[in-house]
Amino acid sequence: MKLSDEIIDALSIDCVVFGFKDSSLSVLLVKHGDGITKGKWALPGGWIQYNESLDKAAYRILTSQTAVQNIYLEQFHVFGEVNRFPVKRVITVCYYALVNIENFALHAGPTVSDVVWFNVNKVPKMSFDHNKIFKQCFAHLQHKVQHEPIGFNLLPKKFTLLQLQELYEAILEKKLDKPNFRRKLIKMNLLVSSTEKQKDVSHRAAKLFRFDKKVYDRLIEKGFSFEI
Amino acid sequence: MKLSDEIIDALSIDCVVFGFKDSSLSVLLVKHGDGITKGKWALPGGWIQYNESLDKAAYRILTSQTAVQNIYLEQFHVFGEVNRFPVKRVITVCYYALVNIENFALHAGPTVSDVVWFNVNKVPKMSFDHNKIFKQCFAHLQHKVQHEPIGFNLLPKKFTLLQLQELYEAILEKKLDKPNFRRKLIKMNLLVSSTEKQKDVSHRAAKLFRFDKKVYDRLIEKGFSFEI
DNA sequence: TAACTTATAGTAATTTAGACTACAAGTTAT
């Protein structure tokens, strides 16, 4: 079976990679070292190859620019305005990723001169329609974290309840009440408390928790619905 | 500016059109009268032209197969598995539409021999991966109607509270309590009650309501969040 | 040891959700 070469150069992938750092939410941008967009910031992206699925292409593009372990990666939207890209028509499939910055070493790919985390409220002007894509994607994330337990992907495997709360505060851009937040999350039974505690903190150490996907899947079958 | 011809025949649109009829939720399918899929059911779809945006393409494809008025039409997902389509690689952008069947006259397009509403629980075997696409799209709708007031698009402009309740029951596939449902919806202040009442019914006539988008937008700005 | 920081437990008022009852306002059959 001959696959269409035509897809190449007409369909791209762009990734909005979210990371949580210093109690604030960041997005990963690259600076192009080559071509017509040299020196400009942009979302990490690339071309879809004709023998790989979209999900695989997104994963390949992401791993070519960073050293990642397990990442949450999901399709968000396709942007297909006729003139969104110069010279020729390019339709782009946007994916977003949630990563734990601790496990996440950066290395610039071949055509990239810089890879930097930007606070979501301080993203620079980017190429093409990338600012618009980012904005919509961030709004999507804000909506999504309230209805599905995906926020955990931004934290280390084991985390404290305050870290989790600060994560939600950073994403939703509003303060939450500490005792109430704790109670709510604990009552959901999604968090498994380990016997371990925080280390090297200059105050009382908090208990560490991890998110239990299996319990979540079981609850979902029973009709449970996650809501923050 | 020369646009890439290459996009044609590599990128398609498929539409999942939902309609509400006789208290049950239906989806619009076409039977192909031509080509390799002759005689098979499929989601209405077509090719994206190189001078139209995705949204416009979806709208054109939909209106070429039906006589529509205002429709709710939104992108859902892109399906890009390498072998999802025979002979060559085709990536398809799936849109879903919510229509009011009353305003919706069907007319089969040029390569289509039949256009029929199927109950969402009785969809036949379809071409390619269309059954998978439909299934995912229906699940998406079930989730979405609970968090955003889009269900109204499936009803006439003016509707009774029972119609609205039956709509939600059909989509969510569960029974709802009548008095509680009424109270909840009315308290949201999204519904404007008209002075009009139902006509030609063989029982007490119910008050007619309409959904007020302006009020909704105003509430959203204040942080209101729609939940069923 | 006092001051400080964060963790964690508890309380009380208010709001919402859920199950259920009751009755009103029409239509249809007798």
Added chain:
DNA sequence: ATAACTTGTAGTCTAAATTACTATAAGTTA
């Protein structure tokens, strides 16, 4: 005309969830 029937609409009661707090515990640092 009236009874039976169907759907609309209002209300009640209980349990649960949300919200806004207060209080105290367990550590660290000066």
